Amino acid sequence: xxxxxxxxxxxxxxxxxxxxxxxxxxxxxxxxxxxxxxxxxxxxxxxxxxxxxxxxxxxxxxxxxxxxxxxxxxxxxxxxxxxxxxxxxxxxxxxxxxxxxxxxxxxxxxxxxxxxxxxxxxxxxxxxxxxxxxx
Amino acid sequence: xxxxxxxxxxxxxxxxxxxxxxxxxxxxxxxxxxxxxxxxxxxxxxxxxxxxxxxxxxxxxxxxxxxxxxxxxxxxxxxxxxxxxxxxxxxxxxxxxxxxxxxxxxxxxxxxxxxxxxxxxxxxxxxxxxxxxxxxxxxxxxxxxxxxxxxxxxxxxxxxxxxxxxxxxxxxxxxxxxxxxxxxxxxxxxxxxxxxxxxxxxxxxxxxxxxxxxxxxxxxxxxxxxxxxxxxxxxxxxxxxxxxxxxxxxxxxxxxxxxxxxxxxxxxxxxxxxxxxxxxxxxxxxxxxxxxxxxxxxxxxxxxxxxxxxxxxxxxxxxxxxxxxxxxxxxxxxxxxxxxxxxxxxxxxxxxxxxxxxxxxxxxxxxxxxxxxxxxxxxxxxxxxxxxxxxxxxxxxxxxxxxxxxxxxxxxxxxxxxxxxxxxxxxxxxxxxxxxxxxxxxxxxxxxxxxxxxxxxxxxxxxxxxxxxxxxxxxxxxxxxxxxxxxxxxxxxxxxxxxxx
Numbered sequence: 001x002x003x004x005x006x007x008x009x010x011x012x013x014x015x016x017x018x019x020x021x022x023x024x025x026x027x028x029x030x031x032x033x034x035x036x037x038x039x040x041x042x043x044x045x046x047x048x049x050x051x052x053x054x055x056x057x058x059x060x061x062x063x064x065x066x067x068x069x070x071x072x073x074x075x076x077x078x079x080x081x082x083x084x085x086x087x088x089x090x091x092x093x094x095x096x097x098x099x100x101x102x103x104x105x106x107x108x109x110x111x112x113x114x115x116x117x118x119x120x121x122x123x124x125x126x127x128x129x130x131x132x133x134x135x
Numbered sequence: 136x137x138x139x140x141x142x143x144x145x146x147x148x149x150x151x152x153x154x155x156x157x158x159x160x161x162x163x164x165x166x167x168x169x170x171x172x173x174x175x176x177x178x179x180x181x182x183x184x185x186x187x188x189x190x191x192x193x194x195x196x197x198x199x200x201x202x203x204x205x206x207x208x209x210x211x212x213x214x215x216x217x218x219x220x221x222x223x224x225x226x227x228x229x230x231x232x233x234x235x236x237x238x239x240x241x242x243x244x245x246x247x248x249x250x251x252x253x254x255x256x257x258x259x260x261x262x263x264x265x266x267x268x269x270x271x272x273x274x275x276x277x278x279x280x281x282x283x284x285x286x287x288x289x290x291x292x293x294x295x296x297x298x299x300x301x302x303x304x305x306x307x308x309x310x311x312x313x314x315x316x317x318x319x320x321x322x323x324x325x326x327x328x329x330x331x332x333x334x335x336x337x338x339x340x341x342x343x344x345x346x347x348x349x350x351x352x353x354x355x356x357x358x359x360x361x362x363x364x365x366x367x368x369x370x371x372x373x374x375x376x377x378x379x380x381x382x383x384x385x386x387x388x389x390x391x392x393x394x395x396x397x398x399x400x401x402x403x404x405x406x407x408x409x410x411x412x413x414x415x416x417x418x419x420x421x422x423x424x425x426x427x428x429x430x431x432x433x434x435x436x437x438x439x440x441x442x443x444x445x446x447x448x449x450x451x452x453x454x455x456x457x458x459x460x461x462x463x464x465x466x467x468x469x470x471x472x473x474x475x476x477x478x479x480x481x482x483x484x485x486x487x488x489x490x491x492x493x494x495x496x497x498x499x500x501x502x503x504x505x506x507x508x509x510x511x512x513x514x515x516x517x518x519x520x521x522x523x524x525x526x527x528x529x530x531x532x533x534x535x536x537x538x539x540x541x542x543x544x545x546x547x548x549x550x551x552x553x554x555x556x557x558x559x560x561x562x563x564x565x566x567x568x569x570x571x572x573x574x575x576x577x578x579x580x581x582x583x584x585x586x587x588x589x590x591x592x593x594x595x596x597x598x599x600x601x602x603x604x605x606x607x608x609x610x611x612x613x614x615x616x617x618x619x620x621x622x623x624x625x626x627x628x629x630x631x632x633x634x635x636x
Contacts, residue, residue: 107298
C-alpha cells in the first residue's frame, strides 16, 4: 500500500491529467446538452496541455531566462533551467483548442437556430420526424 | 525558384485562402479563378518536386533557414512526393467539377466556402510534406477544422453530424498529441528523422510503446477504422456535395499516410511489427472492419450513404494490408491509397452529378438514369468496376498486391475478407446499375407529354469533364500500375523494410 501511495505521489501530474481527461470524456459521452459536451471537449484538450506543461519542469530549476546574459561569460547549465519548448508548443496548442472551441460553438449556434434547442435527444427527435414526413 | 517548391506548395494556397475570402466580399466571380490558380501552382510545384526527388533523392527544405532538429524541416521523398501530387490533383478536379453547384448552393457564402476549401487542402499538403511531428499535429487540426466547417455548411442534418465528427476528431487529435508528448519525454526531439536516430539507443522502451499506442488510437479514430467509424457515414452523407467529394477521398487516405509515415520513418517497421506484438491484433481488426463495413454498406438505401460505408471497408483494406508487414502488403496499401482516392472521387463526383439533376440519392429515384445521363453513368460504372477490382481499372492491381501480401504472410482470413468484400461490392454496385439501367425513368413530376424532354438531361459540362477525366485516370492508373509501383512506391517502401527486417 505505501508503494502504491508513493507511486501516486511521485507521478501525481500523470494522475491529474488522466483524471481531467476522464472528466472530459465522460462529459462528451454522457451529457445530453451540446454546450456541456463542448465544455467536456475543452477539458479534455486542457488535460493534454497541462501534461505538456508538467513535463517541462525539473528539480531545482528556475524559469528559462538567463540573467546578466549580456556579456556572455556565464556558463549555462541546461539543468538549472526549465525546458521552455513544451510551453512554446502549448501556446500553439492553446490556439488550436480555441479555434476548435470556436468552430464547435458556431455549429452549436447553428443547431440552436435550426431546432430551437440544445438538447441532443430533442434535436434527434426533430430530425427523425422531419425525415419521416419527407418519405 | 525550384528550390522553393516545398514552401510554395503550402504557402500559395494558404495566402490564396485569405485573398479568396476578401474576394468573396468584393467580387464573387473572382473566387473560383483565384482558388484554381493557387491549386494549380501547388500541383505544378508538387510535380516539379517529384521530379527533383526522382533525380537527386530526398529533398530536405529548411523552413526559414533553421537546421533540423531545431527548426521545422520539410522532408520530401518518393512516398509523400506522389501523395502531394494526388492531393492537389483531386482538389483541382473537384474544384472544377463543383464550380456551378457551389455557386448556386453557397450564394453569399461563396468566399467562405473557397477559403475553407483552400485551407483544408493546405492542411493536408502540410501534413504530408512536413518532417516534424508537432507541426503535423497543427496542420492536422487546420485541415480538420476547415473540414468540420465545410461539412457543416449544408444545414439540416449536416450540423449535428459535423458536430459529432468534431467531438470524435478532437479526441483523436488529442490522443495523437499525447503520444507525441510521450515521445518527446524520452527523446527530447520533435523532428521525425532525429527521433528515429535516437529511439534505437533507448533502454527503456515502455514510454515509446505508450506513445505508439496513443498515436495509433488517435489516428484510427481520425481514419475511421471500423469500431471507431461512427462519425464518418453521417458526416459524409449529409454534407453538401462540393465538400463531401473533396473530403471523402482525401481525409481517410491522408490519415493512413500519417500511420505509414510514423511506422516507416519514426518508429521503424521492426519496432512496430515485431517488438510491439500488436500486428496480429490489428490485422484481425482490419478483417472485422472489412466484413462489418460490407454488411453495413449493403443495408443502405441511399447512394452517398452506401459510398460512405464503402470508405470504411477500404480503410480496412489499407490498414490490414500495411500491417501484414511484408513488401507486397505494404506496396499494395500505398498503391491503394492512390487508387482509392481517385475511385472515391470518381463515384462521389458521379453521385454529385446525379444529384444535380435528380435532387435525391435514394435508390428508388435512380431509375432510368442510363438513358437520362449516359456519360455520368459510364464514369460511375468505371469507378464501380475499380472499387470491385475488375482488371483494366486500377482497383484490381492494388487488390492483387494486397491479396498476394496476405498469402505471403499466411493470413488467409484477410485474403478471404478481401474476396468476400469484393463480391459484396459486386452486389452493391450492380444493384444500383440494375435500377438505373433496366428500370425506366419514373416521371413523378411531369405529365407524359414532357417525357421526351426529360429523357436526355446530362449534367453540366464543367461537371462532366472532370468526372470523365477521373474515370480515364482510373483506367490509366491501372494500365500503368507497374510504373507507379516500380518508380514511386517500391523506392519508398522497400529501403526501410530492408534495413530492419
